[in-house]
Amino acid sequence: MTSGVRTSILGLVFAALLGVLVLRLWTMQVTDAEAYETRALHNQVRIVPTPAPRGDIFDANMVKLAGTRSALAAVVDLALVENGELEMLSRNLAAFLDEDSASILDDLENARGPQVTVARDLTEYQATFLAEHRETFPGVNIVPQPIRVYPLGEVGAHVLGYIGRPTAEDLERENVNGNTNVGKAGVEAFYDEQLLGTEGLVQYQVDAERKVLSLAAEEAPTAGGSLVLTIDIEAQAQLQQSLKDGLLLARSDEMEQRASELAKQSIAERLVEAQIEAEEQARQDAIADASTAEESSATDPGVDDDDVVLDPEPVKVDPATVLASLYPGLPIDSNGVCVPVQRVTVPLGGDASLSGVDPRFIRLDSIADTDGTLFATFTIGQEKFTVKDNQSFASTLQVLEVQEDKVILYHLDKWCPVRAVGTVLDPTDGSVIAMASYPSYDPTAFVDGLSDDQWAELSTVSAFQNFAVQGLYAPASTFKTVPYVLAMEENYYPMDRGLGDKQLVDDEQEGLPSVPLTSDTDEYNCSGEFKFELNDGTTQTKRDWLSRGHGGLDLHGALVESCDLYFWDIALRLWEERKDDSGLDKENLLQKYARDFGFGTASGIDLPFERDGLVPDRAWFQAEQSADSPRVRPDGPWVGGDLMDIAVGQGAMLTTPLQMANGYAAMVNGGTLFEPRVVSHIVDSEGNTIETLPTTIVREIDISPRTVQWLRADLQRVVNDLGSADKYGGTGKSAFYDSRGTNIFGEGVETIGGKTGTGEVIKSPGSEAFREVDNAWFIGVAPINNPEFVVSIVVERGGSGGRVAAPIARQVLQYLMNGPEGVTELRAGLDAD
């Protein structure tokens, strides 16, 4: 190869290299030029979304419940901060804003977008200072940002909901970026799309250092729509006040009951009695064991039976178990009134005091890590306990979390009234006039983010949840209107059990009645105890809430006095005739009526997280059983007793307070089941209606006007029938009339109807009042002849419906019917189902 050839070869290599460059330039500058032009264009402009003002929320009378105010926020533009500067920046910000530097750094490092809001509501001085010290706070921009305000605080909180930082999922939505707050609960969440509005855009011409050179283009944001609620905020405020007062009344009432119980017999006496009882029991058990042993050893001749000495082990009774709600170690507040739960933090090696009538000290001795699980050892008095997460101990304590250097405990009183929930519904169109759950919260607290302490305090009592739609409760006797309507509509009454002289001996087979009552006015023997035989041959006994019995009652009297037997018997008859040839599916007839009135299905209200409730039946029961659900017994079939439980709203039956109100609304308005709603229409910033949310009818239930007339009349008697020497009268009367029969409601008490309910939470085998825990219900209807309001009240662990729930409903009804001046003082009624 000559040098000339080699020169040429190298020349070709040069040509090839240059050729490659030209080809590459061709593809970039000719073929793909457009794509690069777009990218160059994007390079030069910085697009900053301008947040749309979130829509306001008004009540039915256009009182502002939620609004937006403009504030100055400090936003870090991460593109302007060098990586190494982040720590310095967060330190400086923390020092200036008096916040935690680690959490600011965490926010910056784990940012979901290029811009991070580090402070939402700066004072003018703070804003100026930050803007003027760019070298100390690199990348910090001061931008106007809207802040949500809820001028009325806690009033309406559960309906309004609250807003908060968007989740990763939210960021996928249109008009949501890392700095947009989105609705998290209530109508803020349900109508988030409508409230958000459309983001605007500002395009800036920028250079490579992202320095803004000029304004390139601007697209103004469109404000979100404003919601107009069906809520009347004045009624709402009254409802919340009544719920709060009612719950506190229930608690102090609970304390009084405990005190009067202790007045009958002291703690010491009870403990001695329990000790004697337990020893006696132990002795008998030992004898039983010994005789069993004797029997089994009889075949063994080598043992001398006569020398068996009965020496039972020493018996110890647990005071907390024996005394139940009378136990002096249960938590109390500063007023000496019970509280359902207190959070206690015990530092390692330190003490904490446990409140109570008889306060105790708890000491956290040590924390040990065993196979990754932390165990804490406590000393209370002389006793030592070693416990881990979720474990209960020392009768009233439950471990929430064992941490490295401390333990957080719940100090619990499972008898103390915990919550009051209420709903006011307009039965003519399903509009919610008021809805609340207490304990509550101030949604404004979410604007700046709740502190850990605030969060812990509120979440311990589930204050963020709207129990009117999220709480599930056994409806108890308030549900009796459903079998009542069934009886009226189907002409289906219980078996005649005789009256007076005719009273039958229940447990004698031949004596059992075989003829049903034929009309709603036929009298039924409503005694205090109900014995019945099931298909499997066993006899069961159920007791009425009024142990002395009600005497003879027709269907109407049975509802007024809330006679359990009448409705049990309807269910029992349905059960026994379930296989007859009437063509009716009697086994599921009661459930069908319940479902028609909206039970077992979410009402469809425009609020998030609504629950379905449950109307149990055989199919459900079997499905649960095969899934090993703890909600049903592990074996045995669906029986008549289950159906009887449903008839009085017990067993597995569950409803929300809203469902209950809505079901009653349908019964008293003639059979129209509405979809409840809290928003009536959406308006723009000038007040023009953008969208009207129509009244929606779920179904028309075919019930006769006669049934409706009778039901209204009977509900009216629940409140207004004062009874007589041998008749108890209406179970709700004591909230509306004092013991002398004087009207405490005020004008128009005769237009009020209602129904009480007492849902068992913890059954007491010995029927000792201080062991029982009941949910108290009251459903009020007014005015009864042309209903405009249905009020449903639940006091969780409140005791009997007549005692605490009815008085709360009475105040709300007083407000609704007679205005704020009509509201009179809250006081406990009588125990009545």
Next chain:
Amino acid sequence: MAIDYRDTKPISFMHREAPLKPDLILVLTYIVITAFGLLMIYSATAPGLESRGLDPTGELKEQAIFVVIGFIVFGIVSWMDLTEIRGFTTPIYFVSVLLLVLVFLVGESGRGDVAVRWIDIGFLRFQPSEVAKVAVILALASLLAAVEPPLRWITIAKSLLIVGLPAGLIFLQPDLGTMLVFAFVLIAMLFVGGATARQLAFLAVATIIATVGVFQLNLIRDYQINRLTAFVDPGAHELTLSYNQIQSEIAIGSGGMFGKGLFEGSQTNLQFVPVQSSDFIFTAVGEQFGFVGSAVVIALIGIMLWRLLMIAQRARNRFGYLVTMGVAAMLAFHVFINIGMTVRIMPVTGLPLPFMSSGGTFFVVMSAALGLAHSSWIRRPPAPGEGPTT
């Protein structure tokens, strides 16, 4: 075409055999590229300087001084006799090696650069590695000119030593780009110098092994690896490592067929391309003058390379031939690596674009190198028909 492989005797100024005529095409191309380069430097630096309240012509003026120095150096070297220069090969080589050692003792980093490449001698700062490029070309040419092809293995070994010493020092700076230039120039010169196929194969294998070894032994600093991996996957390093390359690509691509026009380039005016006036000067061409402008610049470089090959062919002796080929190889490789980097077909190595990039030492050194080749042309043996002038 006959080439005299024997080392001819030095011919004095007075005894030239061909007319002392410059290669007008080469000189013209050199001036046009340089002038265009100055314009590009101005367009790339003026907006940034202006926005900082500085003289927009600041960098242009600075570069213009070096251009003048470069032109003078080019003229002087052109008129010097290559054969005389050959006598200074050894001192030039060792002085440049000494300067490279000096970098470690008194060297400084350039702005935004982690490598130490500069020596500040009061009135100017220069990069010894640039000087070393020319020294190595001279030393290699001198070595290879003394032997006849086919080359013996001992010559290969010597040439590796000659390149290895400065390359090793540069590698320690570190300056990967310059090292690659050395490797390419070495292979090109050995190729035209008459290395056998086996020797070339050996060099190719050795280069591969050396490259792999350098990576395996972690001899490369992290930033060098980052630059290389960012080139492979720019998306992963957006806004950080390959930010330069992405912005550079956008600038060139968005130029389109005819470009956005002088001083109309948004990428250039808004300084999206870092170190645009030096390493990324080609983006200013691509954005403002589009494919047409880019192709013209590459064509000018092509013409320059074509002239260098012609000069080599007409060289009076083997030394002149080898020096010219070495200069051509260095120029071609610089251009390919640099423009390749701006269009993202090569990794970022920090090699400037000859005659256009802002940077004093480099311009002067490249002018000197071009002068060496030009000197070979001026003293070429007469072509048929070309009579002696004296």
